[in-house]
Amino acid sequence: MRTVLTLVSTSCLLLIGCASDRPASGEETTDTDAAAPATAFSIAEHDQFEAPWALEFLPGTDDLLITQRTGGLMLRDQASGEVREVSGAPNVDSAGQGGMHDVVASPTFEQDQVVYLSWVSSSDDGAQGRVGRAELNLDEAELGDIEEIWQQDPAQSTGHFALRMLMHEDHLFVTSGDRQESDLAQDLESNLGSIVRLTLAGEPAPGSPFAEDSDAAAGLYTIGHRNPLGIAADSQGNLWSSEMGPEGGDELNLIIEGANYGWPEVSMGVHYGGGEIPDHSDNDEFEPPRTYWVPAISPGNLLIYQGDLFTGWRDSALLGGLSGQNLVRVELDGESAEQVDEWEMGERIRAVEEAPDGALWIATDAGALMELRPPRD
Template identity: 50%
Template sequence: MKPVAVALAGLLAAVTTACSGDTARSGALGPATAEDDDAWPFEVVEVDRLDDPWAMAFLPDSDDLLITERTGTLHLRDGETGERVEVSGTPEVVVAGQGGLGDVLPGPSYADDGLVYLSWVEEGDGGTGAAVGRARLVTGADGAALEDLEVIWRQTPKTGGDGHFSHRLAFSPDGDHLFVSSGDRQQGQPAQDTGNTLGSIVRLTLDGDPAPGNPLADEGGVSAEIWSWGHRNPLGLEHAPDGTLWSSEMGPEGGDELNLVEAGANYGWPEASNGSDYGGGEIPDHAEGDGYAAPAASWTPSISPGSLMVYRGDLFEDWTGDAFLGALSGEALVRVDLDGSTATKAEVFDLGQRIRAVEEGPDGAIWLLEDAGAGRLLRLTPA
């Protein structure tokens, strides 16, 4: 078997077909709420439907698309035909609450070795926790498969409950490091304890070891993995073209955040938040001089950002370098103008469905995955 390349010819027997034809949906999802615009700036086309999608990633130099479903299925979708195959060899996952199969990314050396990286929720001593692994993606006449899957990182410690795993993945622009977002597991205070990796963003080598030069490298153990801490539930993680790292993060009641992620910074959770605790408990707002890194942008009421993409293409030429957040409870696509370390809220496109993932296609089109219940895969191009 060889690493998968561009098309998936010869796999028709294993294919789950896409929807019958692309269905134009321009304007059908509801009006854009952009302040100075009364029409969609894009055409929306439905290209597929899935049961419980969570993440997607295009293969390098290809229109072929990897899509995860939270229930444990990994799909490989042919960019030319729209046909899908189910990839075998995926890890055993714990499907409960927010847990299941999570993110997927082709590795920096994918063209040479076919390696892809995945995150998921597993069970172990003390409860459940996120894990990250890598495997070779191969295809042949018998289908598509992950081979030689190995776990390279585990969220520490495992705990009870089934929320706030986060487990989003991002590679550094130079391809030397892997960043992983690790939620607070709804525990709160561990996010202020750098003796564990809950409520943190970690920076690893591609083999999963603590990256040299991390802020707490001298402390050893899991502390040496940590890049930043004081996070709640960071479900988006992406580098901008200028190399800055950004994270979208769910707050409690209000106080959702877009953060510029910097080495050694403490983002305050649960000691500071622009939102309130559930049930009305007050949390001090971020304030100058409080010792915590304040968000670059925040939202109250909540929009529940479930993903983040920084646009690099030129198909939407006015949006190059901007951040796009998929909003779950907000049922919208949210655009934020990025300028260096500054973030300015720009537009909210009310789609009327929970948006789980946002990705940029090879041609600069914007792709969206709706959450379970709708599950549509949508392609956005200029109107």
């Protein structure tokens, strides 16, 4: 392990829009007036992994699970630093943006040792996202038989899977990207371009907001999403999701049951190549982002901080930028959001997770696992 004290704060140079009110059609975002404070993190660099994608601290243990997009599940003993590969992980199709994706612990992990996994595999109709659950034997670093509980509709493209998961109020929420078939994000018969709400057994949760449409895909909770690579809940129980826009127009959305977030009909970005997309407006039927970014930061995931180690950060949204190669902090206030800090990290940030002691652990596309703490005196 190598520990360095690195100054990584910068002025907020991005154009951002804080959309606590619905933006008027064609409204432009403006430079933020406030620069991020001169803050240093104490950064400890730990192990290297192959394309790490998600991190999960296992309740009641000293263990951290790390998924590797190219395949494999790794178990790190935080006390000793020992890393073992977990046997029994599913075979994956890692073409394009596919592969092993998210991992979350069961709400009752300390009793049942069950973890939930999302991954991509091949099917006759194209690549397909899947969710399954299995018991994890920590002593043997071994998964039991995986029970597959949900399937994303297959598509021929190998992009925009999303497949982030959240345990919230005894439900499992799964983000489902549009798979680069953007029109399907407005098609209730498809589960692409949506967030789905399931029971812990993978059944559609009772009380679907789209139940009046008998042809609606099972479990739909919200629609109109492009590539929602983050989902988290704040201390008030509000759900939030981060979403990659097209060229610009990345979003932080307040997730409201039954809402339509507009993709591909509206966006604060443009199509690659410059093709125009109508902005959100007061006159449309779509739920606008609470904050958006132009140019893009490409948020790889979303964490809502609940610790005390970083003073004043509780209920802040933390987003790791892929193209932005940055870490962004957004203050949440009820149903509104405002970016307050941005730190240049110099690497594509794929995952940000909060440790039990409040430290931040970050995984990068280059394979680094880093621990961030407040600066030493």
